[in-house]
Amino acid sequence: MSYFFSFSINAQDETENLIEKLTNLPGASSFEGPVRNVITELWKNNNVDISVDNVGNVIARIKNKESEKSKNNLNVLIMAHMDEVGFIITDIDERGYIKAKPLGGWIDHVLWGHRWNISIGDKTLPAFTGMDAPHVLNDFSVPPAVTSAKLFFDTGLNRQQLLDKGVRPGLAITPAANFTILDPGKRYAAKAFDDRALLAMMTELLADISKNPETYKHLNLTFAATVQEEVGMRGAAALAGQVDADVILNLEAGIAKDYPTQFTQETTPILGAGPALFVYDGSMLPDTRLVTFIHDVARDHHIPKQWESEHSYGQDASSLQFSGKGVRAINLALPIRYAHSQWGIMARQDYDAMLQLLKVALQEISRDKL
Structure with missing residues (x-):
């Protein structure tokens, strides 16, 4: 299977509307209620058992009859956070x-x-x-x-x-910053792309899984929208006793470095070159087997991707990586300019490439490939 960019008007508009709906909502850490209400509504009709835990995390377990027959199914947790700075x-x-x-x-x-x-x-x-x-x-x-x-x-x-x-x-x-289309089908500006754009992506991924259950029947999939990530990855810690995961795919905002006054003088990631695979951040070292697997999937399917490492950076997977028996975890990022400010800028082609990468990776992942 090869990957090519497609910007059909209908799919483009649906994605834009979804990102707009989620980024325009207020939802600072510990005040995620408006986002939680929308996420619960968006996810509930996708063949899932959905719940909200005591700290406010939304947990959606995808129903899978095959999991009752096979103990070899891989347990995969996909998550992004609801709160904004x-x-x-x-x-x-x-x-x-x-x-x-x-x-x-x-x-x-x-x-x-x-x-x-x-x-x-x-x-x-x-x-x-x-x-x-x-x-x-x-x-x-x-x-x-x-x-x-x-x-x-x-x-x-x-x-x-x-x-x-x-x-x-x-x-x-x-x-007070509302979603703005800068270049139709290409560039958007908004607050809270971190992490609402990734929640939009999870919503589209969940819809695809719901429509094509046979494609993902080898997995036990759980989606989580977490609280209080921006104040120390607190909400994710509560998932440890609720979700039995072998693998975590954490979806986050990456730090685009393609603007003139960029402080560190680093050159990647940039907008328009695909999602970023983290090899290091200040809170976690990813599982090297997962990094290799995701890299190989992107290469084999001609999906653009970039590498990223950030020292002053933390993300939810770090709160679960060493819980219980341990979890293989990786952070996958959508490059965003000007994160943690009133406005960020993102590229639609990065979003589409990352969504495609997630779909193909889930279709191909298995215990014997890790």
Whole structure:
């Protein structure tokens, strides 16, 4: 089987709509409810037993009559996280300025001068991160250091007005950035591609498995959408006692390095060259047999792929790799520019190639190939 790029209008639009639906949702760490509700609805009609555990992970076990007949079926867990980086309100002063703590990793210089949404139940309130005007800063020979400790959110309302609207400590703040098609069928911008684009991919993969059960009958497949990845891969740890996996395919956002001011001066991965296979990250070394297997599948089917390694990076599979009897795990990534900021940019051809790679890898994987 060979792989070729296909951008049929119908399939393209369905994918765009799915990514748009998921990325536009608010869902900071510990506030994944809106995402969980949509994922549960999207997954429930795909021949699965679906449940939500006590910390909020969505677990979907694909029904497989063949698994009752064969003890040799490989148990495969495919997962991605629901949460996005954001903030949690900690205080409101009398003038109405809001202080908040970060949920996940932010770089200070991307925080200022942006619009944000405060989630109040199923409603949102706009807020802005203020910054001194240049007229003030130009009075200093050296502008004062700006750190996240000085960050505040301004809604234009005073404290009592905010309280009357239900704003209080403990609520989440997320970027106000809606999915945008930059180049139809090719490039998109949005917040929360990390990891909502991968949840969209899992949804499309699940639909394919549901339509073609015979193709995947040699596997016991479980899909999981996890919580609180951005604050230390916490939700995934709860899966250890619930899912018996031989193999984990963790789906994540990769760090594209193809823009002019890229700090490390590294050159890969880039947009448009396929998904990234991790050989190292700060939280996990992948199973070398899995790396070889995925590499060989991509090569044999002419599916483009890239290599990636990141030191300051963690992902959910690391929370399960050494649980129980141990699990063979790998991190597969969709390259994203400007991760952990208000906007990311992704390439549709990377998404399509990664989805195709997952399908073929699952069709070919077995115990004797690892």
